[in-house]
Amino acid sequence: SGVWVAKPQSCPQFTSRHELTALSIIKWVLAGFSNSTDVTLTVATAISHGLDVIFTLPSLAGLSRQRRNLEVEKTAHALAAQFDDTANTRFWCWLVWQLIRADDQGHPYADDVAHLLARVWHDIKHDETMNCRSQKNPAALVVAELKACGIYDALKLLAPTRAGGRPKPVAA
Numbered sequence: 001s002g003v004w005v006a007k008p009q010s011c012p013q014f015t016s017r018h019e020l021t022a023l024s025i026i027k028w029v030l031a032g033f034s035n036s037t038d039v040t041l042t043v044a045t046a047i048s049h050g051l052d053v054i055f056t057l058p059s060l061a062g063l064s065r066q067r068r069n070l071e072v073e074k075t076a077h078a079l080a081a082q083f084d085d086t087a088n089t090r091f092w093c094w095l096v097w098q099l100i101r102a103d104d105q106g107h108p109y110a111d112d113v114a115h116l117l118a119r120v121w122h123d124i125k126h127d128e129t130m131n132c133r134s135q136k137n138p139a140a141l142v143v144a145e146l147k148a149c150g151i152y153d154a155l156k157l158l159a160p161t162r163a164g165g166r167p168k169p170v171a172a
Contacts, residue, residue: 053078054117058110060096061103068164072096083121088139095142098155101163109151116145 053075063071076092085092099110120142146152 051118051121053082054114054121057096057099057114057117058108061100061108061110065162065164068100072100072164079117083124083138083142085138088137091139091143095155097163098158101158101161102155104161104163105158107154107158109154112149113146113151116149116151117142120145 056075060068060071060075072093076089076096077086079092079096080086080089083092095113099113102109120138124138124141143152146155
């Protein structure tokens with residue numbers, strides 16, 4: 001609220017005598033933070049777009065059995081596309097079905113798996129921004145992470161119960 005008259009030595013934009021107010025000093029200090037587009041080791045833009053499909057996983061178990069078939073297929077294809085892994089669409093279908101089956105059997109793993117997938121996806125995208133994507137098979141990376149935390153084995157051991165509607169008959 002006070003007014004200072006000075007010629008700061010460290011402020012090149014103040015080449016002559018200027019009236020400095022507390023607000024002008026605050027703006028000058030904060031300008032370095034708000035105008036910077038440099039990525040440093042401590043501050044980087046978060047990669048958050050594209051996580052929608054991952055965080056819909058927990059909601060699939062709440063669908064009626066009749067709606068699950070279509071939603072699982074759409075979600076699996078969306079995950080495969082998001083991870084740029086359409087060659088492993090069967091794995092993504094298996095994963096989504098197993099998460100629904102686990103929830104039906106009282107083992108809600110979907111939140112944990114969604115966060116694991118988000119972390120894996122973030123790591124892949126980070127590697128891509130650094131031009132060093134080393135993982136060619138994202139499904140294998142997801143399986144490795146699921147195994148590391150014990151969820152993969154738990155999903156494999158689930159009872160093979162029907163989690164969706166009856167399959168439509170295939171015309172002969």
